[in-house]
Amino acid sequence: MTHSIFKNTAGVILAGGLATRMGGIDKALLRLGDTTLLELVIERLAPQCRELAINVNGNANRFSAFGLPVIPDSLPGHQGPLAGILAGLDWGAEIGVDAIVTVATDTPFLPHDLVVRLADASTHAAAPIALAASPDGTGTMRPHPTFGLWPVELREELRQSLHSGTRKVSQWAHGHGATLAEFNSSPFDPFININTPEDLAAARSLIAR
Ligand SMILES: Nc1nc2c(ncn2[C@@H]2O[C@H](COP(=O)(O)OP(=O)(O)OP(=O)(O)O)[C@@H](O)[C@H]2O)c(=O)[nH]1
Numbered sequence: 486m487t488h489s490i491f492k493n494t495a496g497v498i499l500a501g502g503l504a505t506r507m508g509g510i511d512k513a514l515l516r517l518g519d520t521t522l523l524e525l526v527i528e529r530l531a532p533q534c535r536e537l538a539i540n541v542n543g544n545a546n547r548f549s550a551f552g553l554p555v556i557p558d559s560l561p562g563h564q565g566p567l568a569g570i571l572a573g574l575d576w577g578a579e580i581g582v583d584a585i586v587t588v589a590t591d592t593p594f595l596p597h598d599l600v601v602r603l604a605d606a607s608t609h610a611a612a613p614i615a616l617a618a619s620p621d622g623t624g625t626m627r628p629h630p631t632f633g634l635w636p637v638e639l640r641e642e643l644r645q646s647l648h649s650g651t652r653k654v655s656q657w658a659h660g661h662g663a664t665l666a667e668f669n670s671s672p673f674d675p676f677i678n679i680n681t682p683e684d685l686a687a688a689r690s691l692i693a694r
Pocket residue numbers: 499500501502503504505506507512540541542558562563564565566568569570588589590591631680
C-alpha cells in the first residue's frame with residue numbers, strides 16, 4: 486500500500502499566491518529558524534512522494550536554486566490555488582503519476598504522514614479526492630482545501646470548470662466527490678499557515694519553545 490502511494494503520487498507545492506496580507510513579499514522565501522518556509526515544506530513532503538515540483542505564478546527564476554521542477558500556472562493572471570492544482574495535474578500527467586498531493590507553501594508544520602493519510606481516506610471512502618481537515622477548536626473538523634489528493638484523470642474536468650469561472654477549491658472538490666482525512670491538532674495544528682507578520686511571529690515563538 487505505502488509502496489504504491491510513493492510510486493504513483495507526486496507532490497506539488499502551491500507557491501503562486503500574492504501574499505497581500507504579508508505586504509506582497511514572497512512568502513515561500515520568508516525565514517523561519519535557519520531556513521525558509523519553502524525549504525521546510527520541501528523537507529516534510531519530499532520523503533512522502535515520488536517526485537516534487539514547485540508551482541508558481543509569475544517569475545519562476547527565483548525558485549531555480551531549489552533543484553526542483555518549477556511549474557507555472559497556465560491561466561493568465563492570478564486565478565487562485567485551483568489554477569495551481571490544474572498546473573500540478575498537467576505536470577502529473579506528463580510524469581505519469583496517478584495522483585498529485587498539493588500543499589501550501591506557507592504551512593511549515595505540515596504532517597509527516599500527509600500523503601499516506603490522504604490516500605487511505607480516499608481508498609476507504611472510495612472517493613476520488615481527499616482533503617485534509619483538522620479540529621477548529623469547537624469540535625468541528627475544518628477542511629484545508631489546498632492540502633488534497635487529486636487524481637490526474639480529473640484534470641480536463643477541472644480545466645473546464647476553471648474556464649467557466651469556478652475558483653473555489655472546496656466547492657469544486659466537494660462537487661467531484663471529496664472525502665476528508667482527519668488530522669489531530671495536538672500539540673498544535675499542523676496546518677497553521679503564515680498569512681500575516683503576526684502569524685510569522687507566532688510560528689517563530691513555536692519553534693523557539
Ligand atoms: N499557483 C497558484 N497558487 C496560488 C494562487 N493564489 C494562492 N496560491 C497559493 O495557495 C495557497 C493559499 O493561498 P492564500 O493564503 O489563500 O493566498 P496568498 O496569495 O498566499 O495570500 P493573501 O494574498 O494574503 O491571501 C498558498 O500556498 C499560495 O501560494 C495562484 O493564483 N496560483
